[in-house]
Amino acid sequence: xxxxxxxxxxxxxxxxxxxxxxxxxxxxxxxxxxxxxxxxxxxxxxxxxxxxxxxxxxxxxxxxxxxxxxxxxxxxxxxxxxxxxxxxxxxxxxxxxxxxxxxxxxxxxxxxxxxxxxxxxxxxxxxxxxxxxxxxxxxxxxxxxxxxxxxxxxxxxxxxxxxxxxxxxxxxxxxxxxxxxxxxxxxxxxxxxxxxxxxxxxxxxxxxxxxxxxxxxxxxxxxxxxxxxxxxxxxxxxxxxxxxxxxxxxxxxxxxxxxxxxxxxxxxxxxxxxxxxxxx
Numbered sequence: 558x559x560x561x562x563x564x565x566x567x568x569x570x571x572x573x574x575x576x577x578x579x580x581x582x583x584x585x586x587x588x589x590x591x592x593x594x595x596x597x598x599x600x601x602x603x604x605x606x607x608x609x610x611x612x613x614x615x616x617x618x619x620x621x622x623x624x625x626x627x628x629x630x631x632x633x634x635x636x637x638x639x640x641x642x643x644x645x646x647x648x649x650x651x652x653x654x655x656x657x658x659x660x661x662x663x664x665x666x667x668x669x670x671x672x673x674x675x676x677x678x679x680x681x682x683x684x685x686x687x688x689x690x691x692x693x694x695x696x697x698x699x700x701x702x703x704x705x706x707x708x709x710x711x712x713x714x715x716x717x718x719x720x721x722x723x724x725x726x727x728x729x730x731x732x733x734x735x736x737x738x739x740x741x742x743x744x745x746x747x748x749x750x751x752x753x754x755x756x757x758x759x760x761x762x763x764x765x766x767x768x769x770x771x772x773x774x775x776x777x778x779x780x781x782x783x784x785x786x787x788x789x790x791x792x793x794x795x796x797x798x799x800x801x802x803x804x805x806x807x808x809x810x811x812x813x814x815x816x817x818x819x820x821x822x823x824x825x826x827x828x829x830x831x832x833x834x835x836x837x
Contacts (some may be wrong), residue, residue: 564801573687573807576698577793580754581811583702584747585767585789586709589781590740592768593720598652600744600764602659606636607748607757608666611682612673622693625682626749629757633745636662641738685756685808687797694753701750705743709782712736717778754793755808762812763789770819773826792818 564570591600610632614624636658643658644651670679681689690698709716718726719736726733744764751760768785775781796810 558802561798564798569688569690570797570801572690572695573797574794576690576695577687577754577797577807577811578790579698579702580750581763581767581789581791581793582786583705583789584751584760584763586782586786587705587743587747588764588766588768588785588789589771589778590709590716590720591744591765592772592781592785593778594740596740596744597761597765599655599741600748601761602655603633603637603741603745604748604757604760604764606633606659606662607752608632608679608683609662609669610666611679611757612666612669615673615679616669620679620682622691622697622753625752626697629682629752630745630749632662633748634742637741637745681756682752683756683758684806685752685754685759685811687754687793687807688800690753698750698753701746705747705750708739708743712739716740755811759808759812762815763793766812766815766819767792770815770822773819773822788815788818 565574591597607629610628610630611620611625612628613632614620614628618624636655639658640651640655643649643654647654680686715726715731716736718729718731719733723733747764748757748760751757751763755763767788768781770788771781771784775784792811792814796807796814799805799810799814800807
């Protein structure tokens with residue numbers, strides 16, 4: 558088994574640790590908003606809608622960092638905005654519309670993939686390959702993470718008011734619908750940012766679990782945001798070392814670490830409640 562020093566001696570591991578910390582923190586920070594908004598299913602739907610964008614990009618120009626990110630972003634935005642349009646112009650609610658569109662998009666992606674000429678390798682886009690990041694991927698991670706974090710910081714007060722008191726927010730002139738759409742757009746950006754780390758299939762884990770763990774014990778938004786960011790970064794960095802030691806996929810290791818942490822936290826919460834509960 559390699560030592561920590563030996564792992565850090567390789568440049569691709571250094572880049573993976575840096576990118577994992579960056580992506581994990583940005584997604585973990587955003588997970589606080591997702592948990593408070595109770596929109597995990599929406600994010601899961603959007604994550605599956607990335608597939609057709611990746612397949613179409615591979616058909617048109619071949620898969621690269623730029624084409625893959627652009628295709629995934631366009632596909633997710635089409636599904637998300639389409640769900641909003643349908644909910645506005647029909648009796649169907651937004652969640653139902655999103656469920657229909659995202660399953661249709663994922664099915665279309667699978668059909669297109671079955672018709673692909675030759676072998677189209679999407680494994681690292683579907684399940685992540687943070688150890689194989691190129692310079693372009695790192696710059697993309699920098700840019701998207703900065704946009705997500707800066708936007709959430711700039712709009713934190715109106716976003717919190719929208720999450721906790723939407724009627725009050727409307728009465729004082731806060732654009733609730735526009736902020737809701739902004740939050741969805743940030744989720745799409747974070748999903749695209751997660752492609753190289755955990756892939757589109759597993760990205761929901763990094764975007765929900767960090768804050769969900771903390772929400773078992775605390776409800777303070779600041780704890781969920783900053784704590785979620787630190788948990789996401791810690792799990793991503795730890796997964797790089799574990800994947801080197803045990804020769805396992807890094808993306809899957811990230812989400813398993815977070816899921817395991819959630820289960821441990823849940824058990825600890827149940828034990829704590831049982832101890833604190835007064836006996837009859």
